[in-house]
Amino acid sequence: MTDSQNTFTLVDPINGNLAFKLFWFEDNSYFDHLQRNNYFSVIWINEGSGKLKSDFSEYDFDEDTLLAFTPYQPFMLASENKLKGVALQFHPDFFCIHKHHKEVSCSGILFDNIYHPPYIKVDAASAATFNMMLSQIKTEMQNKAMAQYDILVSYLKIFLITASRLKSEQQAIERLPDNENKEPYILNDLKEAIETHYKTKHSASNYADMLNISAKALARITKAHFNKTISNLIAERIIIEAKRELYLTNKPIKEIAYELGYDDEYYFSRFFKTNADVSPQLYRDTVGFGRASA
DSSP, X not given: OEEETTEEXXXXXXXXXXXXXXXXXXXXXXXXXXXXXXXXXEEEEEEOOEEEEETTEEEEEOSSEEEXXXXXXXXXXXOSSOOEEEEEXXXXXXXXXXXTHHHHOOBTTTBSOTTSOSEEEOOHHHHHHHHHHHHHHHHHHHSOOTTHHHHHHHHHHHHHHHHHHHHHXXXXXXXXXXXXXXXXXXXXXXXXXXXXXXXXXXXXXXXXXXXXXXXXXXXXXXXXXXXSOHHHHHHHHHHHHHHHHHHXXXXXXXXXXXXXXXXXXXXXXXXXXXXXXXXXXXXXXXXXXXXXXX
């Protein structure tokens, strides 16, 4: 369905909600207020600059920047000048990055990457691919023909794979030994520690003790390099796993809470709502329910 000359939308025929949307924008009215959507958003800023407020952090952005957000990830774009660009939005029931991880590998890179800002700089080669895919998507959404869903998903996959490769390349450059902004080795150890222990160790002091560094020193390094506190990183990592479990499994919320180190289901639900702005049950109800066996 076409909303206007610059907006193309597919609606889920079962529930009437957004399935897939492509639109071009020429101002900041879409994103100048806090967004908490039940779908993925990929926003390519072609012109303009400003500040991105996302999760617990604030970042500067300018033209040729691609932003990527998961369902219910809070964000807004503050800009004093006109922003021009294009946005792709898709519900997990249209395309789930978790269920298609082997194909696109964007979970943990383009999306749900708590150790890097939720954006990448777009180079000329990637821009050419993005523009080609967007043109194909626009054409396909104007022509309701057989296998439209499969073709749209194929174009979306190419778009996401291109973006994920670009972000991986940019992260690799940041890790080069001669890079002045390289992360201290202690932060690599912190990443590994969080990934290994986030289900059982929830306090910043746990990780300071594990890494044999004072809590104050670790906090200072973490804030300087990640623009987040250790508690922020731990909370984000727990929420990412909780969202994945809520979407991919039919486990009771109590069981998910226990697996993430919370004996009290209600405490976990409050923690989830504080960080995701919705309850675990409402997240499951509105983001969808795509069991891995489906």
